Amino acid sequence: MADPLIEARALTKRFGDFVAVAGIDVTVRPGEAFGFLGPNGAGKSSTMRMIGCTSPRSGGELRILGLDPDTHGAQIRSRLGVVPQDDTLDNELTVFDNLLIYGRYFDLSRKVARQRAEELLDFAQLSDRAKARVQTLSGGMKRRLTIARALINEPQVLLLDEPTTGLDPQARHVLWDRLYRLKQQGVTLVLTTHYMDEAEQLCDRLVVMDKGRIAAEGTPLQLIAEHSSREVVELRFAPDRNEVMADKVADLAERIEVLPDRVLLYADDGDAVAETVSQRGLRPETVLVRRSTLEDVFLRLTGRTLVD
Amino acid sequence: MSTVTRTGSITFDALSSSRRPGRGRRLVERNLLHYKVHWTIIVSGFFEPLFYLLSIGVGVGKLVGPVVGAHGEQLTYRTFVAPALLASSAFNGALYDSTMNVFFKLKHDKLYDAVLATPMRVRDVAVGEITWALIRGLIYAVAFLIVMGCMGLFESWWAVLALPACTLIGFAFAATGMAATSYMRTFEDFEFITMTQLVLFLFSATFYPLSVYPRWMQVVVECSPLYHGVHLVRSLVLGDIGPDLLLDALYLAVLGLIGLTIANRRLALLLTP
Ligand SMILES: Nc1ncnc2c1ncn2[C@@H]1O[C@H](COP(=O)(O)OP(=O)(O)O)[C@@H](O)[C@H]1O
Ligand SMILES: [Mg+2]
Numbered sequence: 001m002a003d004p005l006i007e008a009r010a011l012t013k014r015f016g017d018f019v020a021v022a023g024i025d026v027t028v029r030p031g032e033a034f035g036f037l038g039p040n041g042a043g044k045s046s047t048m049r050m051i052g053c054t055s056p057r058s059g060g061e062l063r064i065l066g067l068d069p070d071t072h073g074a075q076i077r078s079r080l081g082v083v084p085q086d087d088t089l090d091n092e093l094t095v096f097d098n099l100l101i102y103g104r105y106f107d108l109s110r111k112v113a114r115q116r117a118e119e120l121l122d123f124a125q126l127s128d129r130a131k132a133r134v135q136t137l138s139g140g141m142k143r144r145l146t147i148a149r150a151l152i153n154e155p156q157v158l159l160l161d162e163p164t165t166g167l168d169p170q171a172r173h174v175l176w177d178r179l180y181r182l183k184q185q186g187v188t189l190v191l192t193t194h195y196m197d198e199a200e201q202l203c204d205r206l207v208v209m210d211k212g213r214i215a216a217e218g219t220p221l222q223l224i225a226e227h228s229s230r231e232v233v234e235l236r237f238a239p240d241r242n243e244v245m246a247d248k249v250a251d252l253a254e255r256i257e258v259l260p261d262r263v264l265l266y267a268d269d270g271d272a273v274a275e276t277v278s279q280r281g282l283r284p285e286t287v288l289v290r291r292s293t294l295e296d297v298f299l300r301l302t303g304r305t306l307v308d
Numbered sequence: 309m310s311t312v313t314r315t316g317s318i319t320f321d322a323l324s325s326s327r328r329p330g331r332g333r334r335l336v337e338r339n340l341l342h343y344k345v346h347w348t349i350i351v352s353g354f355f356e357p358l359f360y361l362l363s364i365g366v367g368v369g370k371l372v373g374p375v376v377g378a379h380g381e382q383l384t385y386r387t388f389v390a391p392a393l394l395a396s397s398a399f400n401g402a403l404y405d406s407t408m409n410v411f412f413k414l415k416h417d418k419l420y421d422a423v424l425a426t427p428m429r430v431r432d433v434a435v436g437e438i439t440w441a442l443i444r445g446l447i448y449a450v451a452f453l454i455v456m457g458c459m460g461l462f463e464s465w466w467a468v469l470a471l472p473a474c475t476l477i478g479f480a481f482a483a484t485g486m487a488a489t490s491y492m493r494t495f496e497d498f499e500f501i502t503m504t505q506l507v508l509f510l511f512s513a514t515f516y517p518l519s520v521y522p523r524w525m526q527v528v529v530e531c532s533p534l535y536h537g538v539h540l541v542r543s544l545v546l547g548d549i550g551p552d553l554l555l556d557a558l559y560l561a562v563l564g565l566i567g568l569t570i571a572n573r574r575l576a577l578l579l580t581p
Contacts, residue, residue: 015581054424054580074427088422092342101338105331105426153426 002030003066005157005188006051010060013046013212020046022212023060028157033189037199037294038209039306044192045085047209048161051190052082065156078106081150085161085192087142089134089149096121096130099149106153113152120148123178140171147178158182160191164198176201194306196294208294208301215301220294227300228292229254231270235263235277235284245282252276257299266296331428335436336443339405350444353404354451357397361455364515365389375517378548383463390461391470391542392514397452398474399481399509399534401445406485407501410437411492420579430579434572438486442478449474456545464547473544473557477537480560483567484533490574508534533563 006028013021021043028034036044049055051064053073062069064076090098096117103113121127124144129137137145143163150158163179164172179202183189193199199206200220208215208223216223233253237245239261246258252273253265267273270289277284298306343350369385377383413419420433449471456462488501512534518526529535540556543549 052425054421056580074429077425078427080425082425084418084421084425086418088418090338090419090422091417092346093338094345097341101334101341102422102426104337105334105423105428107331107427149422 004029004063005065006034006190007063008051008060009062011047011050011057011062012059013043013050013055014058019212021050024207024209024212024214026207026214028188028190030156030188031186033183033191033202033204035190035199035203035206036192036209037194037196037203037206037298037306038192039194039298039304041211042209043212044209045161048085048159048190048192052080052159053077054082078153079156081153081155081158083143083146083150083158083160083163085165087146089142089145091134093134094130095126095132095134095137095145098134098145099152102149103152108153116152116154120151123151123181124148125174138171140167140174143167143171143175144178147175151182155187157188157190160189162192162194164193164195172198196298196306199294206294208298210298210302210304216297223294223297224292228296229266230268230292231266232290232292232296233265233267233270233273233277234286234288234290235265235282236261236286237263237282237284245284248280248282249273249277255300259305264296264299266292330435331432332434332436332439334428335423335433336440338436339440350447353401353444354397354448356400357393357448357452358455360396361386361390361393361452365393377546378543383546386459387461387463387546388517388542389515390456390459391545392512392538394449394452394456394470394474394545395477395534395537395541396509396514397448398445398477399537400505401448402441402478402482403445403485403501403505404441405444406438406441406482407489408495408498410486410489411495411498414489414575414578420575424579430576431572433579434486434568434575438479438482438568438571441482441485442475445478445482446471446475449478462545464545466544466547466549469544470541473537473540476557476560476564477534477541479564480533480537480567483564483571485567487567487570487574490571490578508532512538514538533560536560 004027006026008024008026010023010025011021012019012023024047036047038044046055050057050062050069053064053069053076056070065079067076069076090101093101099117099120100113103116108116121130124147126141126145126148129141134142147163164175167175179189189202191202203220205219207217216227218226235245235249242258242263246256246263249263249265250256253267255266257264265273274287274289277287295306365386369389372385374382375385375388423433424430453470485501492498511529512532513529518529521529536556536559540553543553
């Protein structure tokens with residue numbers, strides 16, 4: 001196998017006494033799309049900043065492209081592309097100049113920086129906004145510009161911290177399409193997200209992160225197979241009836257989760273369970289049979305939902 | 309591979325000095341890209357010292373008799389005031405882009421977070437922004453020098469050294485301004501900088517000689533960094549050359565280096581947590 005692009009062992013980040021990342025092991029190989037799935041505060045951004053060499057680790061080992069961020073930070077950064085969680089576009093410059101100057105930070109010649117800026121505007125579907133001020137762009141456009149900016153140095157690894165958080169569904173799909181293209185071109189993607197659909201769409205392999213630790217690792221399918229049943233039956237009873245009704249169906253499933261607004265029954269044959277529920281005359285307000293998702297994996301591993 | 313533990317971020321690569329050439333000039337280039345479009349912002353700053361020269365130097369000067377120079381020579385009031393306004397134009401000019409604007413880029417736009425995701429390092433940010441701020445101060449100094457030339461306000465050929473002197477003033481205050489800004493938490497905190505700037509401008513023997521103060525006040529004023537800037541530039545323009553000018557220059561250079569060091573450390577703490 002090719003040498004890993006990113007290798008972390010017992011990687012730790014502390015802020016004073018607070019432990020944000022509590023010793024994680026991660027390996028990312030060339031060409032992979034690797035994800036960190038976890039709720040707010042899991043330590044995803046702290047991890048991404050350490051990988052991006054803008055925040056020193058507090059302990060453990062970290063090698064990016066075979067180099068140590070503590071001693072070769074600038075060298076590593078010259079080969080990374082970073083899309084931070086918060087937009088950090090240069091609001092005082094135009095869309096085009098944002099790309100141009102970013103290329104210059106990477107020591108590209110003016111000519112090359114210009115040429116790449118034009119190509120990337122096209123990739124980000126922003127060519128007609130080249131002369132616009134950044135503030136006039138929509139959230140989705142800003143995100144695309146940030147991704148285009150991160151590609152100006154033709155990075156070996158693209159780090160994306162919550163690339164689609166805060167975007168409307170349509171803007172998210174446009175963005176996913178762009179990221180999918182990059183993946184096809186062989187760019188290694190490392191992304192964080194708290195959306196299980198995003199993780200399932202984009203990631204070849206991912207870790208489930210919670211409270212600074214890694215709870216599980218694998219491909220989306222592996223994780224689901226390992227930590228959940230094939231199907232899930234969602235029952236919605238009248239408000240505050242969920243607890244009571246849960247007792248009457250508990251025997252039907254391998255596992256049961258009672259959420260404030262619904263009851264989840266984990267079973268391999270969801271239709272059969274739904275059928276039995278109806279035979280017992282329990283009359284839930286809604287019944288939904290679906291496949292297990294990473295959301296269910298997360299619930300199983302942590303007892304909590306991803307997005308609250 | 310051994311396991312390492314660190315306590316602070318100061319040892320981090322982003323701060324370490326190295327023999328590679330700095331990339332600070334990239335940030336100067338970034339600012340040029342901005343002001344290429346918004347050049348009017350720069351132009352307006354030139355008029356402030358000019359208006360002082362015309363209103364106080366020329367206007368009030370008509371009411372004030374001649375001022376006695378360091379060697380007992382008689383100087384017109386405007387000849388006396390102009391070099392101080394020259395020094396002040398470099399002083400004020402350097403503070404425009406090293407205080408409030410830096411704060412905005414740092415806290416609001418998160419510009420430096422984006423910059424540090426590239427091979428640029430914290431040191432490059434500090435050096436780049438300070439260099440640009442001092443260049444802006446120098447632009448005003450050059451413009452003001454031209455006005456002084458047109459009004460025949462040079463008394464000596466030593467005046468050509470006023471430009472390097474203004475560079476030193478620009479460096480000292482751009483660096484100090486940036487260091488102070490790194491401690492600001494809100495925009496309201498800038499009242500402190502604005503007030504300090506005004507006090508320095510008015511009381512650094514700008515509009516009258518040091519001799520008008522009682523001795524204890526003279527000692528206080530002699531501590532003011534702008535006093536040394538004014539003294540240096542005024543002496544050069546008037547041709548009062550002495551070894552004390554080296555002390556003025558040294559004071560400004562040391563102040564600048566201290567400011568740069570503090571700015572560098574503070575930015576590392578804020579930007580690479
Ligand atoms: N600079 C910082 N100083 C102190 N605490 C921080 C800092 N950055 C993050 N944290 C804390 O570390 C924890 C993990 O944060 P973060 O890595 O941003 O998580 P995520 O990206 O998964 O939401 C949070 O509790 C957050 O408050
Ligand atoms: Mg985050």
